[in-house]
């Protein structure tokens with residue numbers, strides 16, 4: 001049964017329900033977790049298993065000591081900021097880690113007092129729900145298409161693209177060798193090598209690959225990892241190189257937000273923004289605010 005047929009059948013059912021009970025039923029459908037098992041498929045289980053493996057190999061903040069620049073940038077944020085990787089930790093896991101005292105959502109404003117303020121949480125990875133949204137709702141059918149994730153880190157986009165899309169090739173570009181090793185271990189363990197390849201390289205050296213890429217994914221790649229002048233050169237390189245007409249660009253945050261922060265002008269006539277329908281429920285972990293940060297562009 002497709003969406004239109006199901007909607008019709010549901011409307012017919014709701015017409016039969018006592019008027020005074022309709023609100024209760026709709027509230028149950030919207031807020032109860034009793035229907036969530038309908039959304040759990042094998043792909044989600046594979047991603048959960050990969051996340052379990054990665055958690056076992058990483059410290060709680062999922063950052064390596066080799067990321068000195070990123071650690072420093074986070075310390076310089078206006079509000080106290082911690083990295084909680086959303087591919088590895090869902091809301092429920094964060095809650096139980098907070099209960100155990102291993103993690104905290106708040107910091108103390110004056111030591112010893114009850115005056116606390118919320119910590120700023122950032123994630124350097126997409127969550128499994130965001131990946132499902134990107135590959136099942138945002139992007140078209142990717143059969144015979146090549147996807148490149150700029151700054152692939154844990155490899156979340158590569159694993160999400162493998163299970164949720166038919167993309168023929170999924171390339172991850174990553175400058176940090178520790179993360180390249182980690183991704184390669186997962187790719188081999190889960191036998192993803194037929195479609196996934198991790199490249200240890202700076203995106204700015206990948207002219208040939210970017211010229212033939214159909215979908216480029218950029219999840220806040222540079223902000224925490226490169227100094228401003230290097231971010232400017234990297235964006236200029238991408239605007240000049242990723243130019244195949246009709247190819248798609250997925251960014252977090254919007255191009256405007258990233259480029260304005262660096263006072264870089266968007267290359268005229270490079271891309272157009274495409275409308276996105278964010279009204280989709282993908283399970284309890286769906287964060288509508290996070291989905292709205294995901295933008296889609298087409299190269300002109």
Ligand SMILES: C[S@@+](CC[C@H](N)C(=O)[O-])C[C@H]1O[C@@H](n2cnc3c(N)ncnc32)[C@H](O)[C@@H]1O
Nearest residue numbers: 124125126151153156174175202203219221225
């Ligand atoms: C925010 S993470 C992106 C994570 C991943 N794409 C995802 O969505 O789950 C950014 C990653 O980009 C890498 N990176 C930063 N600058 C890069 C560059 N010029 N070339 C390749 N990787 C880069 C960083 O090392 C970091 O691991």
